[in-house]
Amino acid sequence: MKKNLFNKVTGLALVSALAMTGLTACSSTSAAGSNTANNAASSDTDNSESSSQGFRTLDEIKESGVINIGVFSDKSPFGYVDENGDYAGYDVYLAERLGQDLGVEINYVSTEAANRxxxxxxxxxxxxxxNFTVTEERAQEVDFALPYMNVALGVVSPEGAVVDSLDSIGADDQVIVISGTTAETYLTKNYPDIKLQKYDAYAEAKTAFENGTGVAWANDNTEVIAFSLENEGYVVGIPSLGDQDTIAPAVTKGNETLLAWLNDELVALGSENFFHAGYEATLLETYGADYEDTLVIEPSKN
Structure with a gap:
């Protein structure tokens, strides 16, 4: 049923919309440490001090025995807290492996789009x-590792009033976006006359949209498609908006030792088809098998 709905919502447009890579999930205790939301860290937890450069080098992280990884806690299926109170989702699936291979415990830090x-x-x-989209502007402020996923923007709206073109949005209508996302940036730059209703957290945006705020919600197309599949009465009228981009891990600007290790790790994981396994473990139920090879990217040196 989900697969049929997915095809109905996105059809071939999704394939062209997503030059993407898939990943997501996990909800168990890490070999490197607990991923329970209550134990594994809020942003207030201070496990180790940063160096004078404002970041911890690879050796400093190893010496401390803990790595701090920022993930979403409310954005299923990419990063969320499950019914057992554990962090889950693709980002956590990847994080668990990083902690295991680095030989340290993981301190999960609940993150919102605007504070990444x-x-x-x-x-x-x-x-x-x-779920961090690579952009030129962001690359001036952080260092991105190799990408694991491609993504475009999408727009979801109620099935009784489907928005299939941004030109159809009225002067008094509002479109929901999450602060700090590429959707906000794209609409502000390219459609300055569209009124945006901004929220800091995914859960806040979701609740507002379900309660009738806004004629549409613009976000990564993977996310709006997942929303439409999981919530009856909504349709992705615009499955591809703007440029196609990539999603990648990020480290503090100038943290060369951690970035080099991370890139080598991603290549090693790609060689064992880790990201296809991650898709099957966490995204398959939402997006179906037909799109696995379209969504998944296995990082390589080339």
Missing amino acids: IEYLQTGKVDIILA
Whole structure:
């Protein structure tokens, strides 16, 4: 049923919309440490001090025995807290393996879209794994590792009033976006006359949309498609908007040792088809098998 609905909502447009890579999930205790939301860290937890450069090097992280990884806690299926109170989702699936291979415990830091860069720059996290789209502007402030996923923007709206073109949005209508996302940036730059209703957290945006705020919700197309599949009465009228981009882990600008290790790790994981396994473990139920090879990217040196 989900697969049929997915095809109905997105059809071939999704394939062209997503030059993407898939990943997500996990809800068990890490070999490197607990991923329980109550134990594994809020942004207030201070496990180790950053160096004078504002970040911890690879050796400093190893010496401390803990790596701080920023993930979403409310954005299923990419990063969320499950019914057992554990962090789950693709980002966590990847994070667990990083901690295991680095030989350290994981301190999960609940992150929102708007504070991903801030948390890196202030040393609250060592790595961001929070569905982070690579842009030229962001690359001036953080260092991105190799991408694991491609993504475009999409727009979801109620099935009784489907928005299939941004030109159809009225002067008094509002479109929901999450602060700090590429959707906000794209609409502000390219459609300055569209009124935006901004929220800091995914859960807040979801609740507002379900309660009738806004004629549409613009976000990563993977997320709006997942929303439409999981919530009856909504349709992705615009499955591809703007440029196609990539999603990648990020570290603090200038943290060369951690970035080099992370890139080598991603290549090693790609060689064993880790990200296809991650898709099957966490995204398959939402997006179906037909799109696995379209969504998944296995990082390589080339």
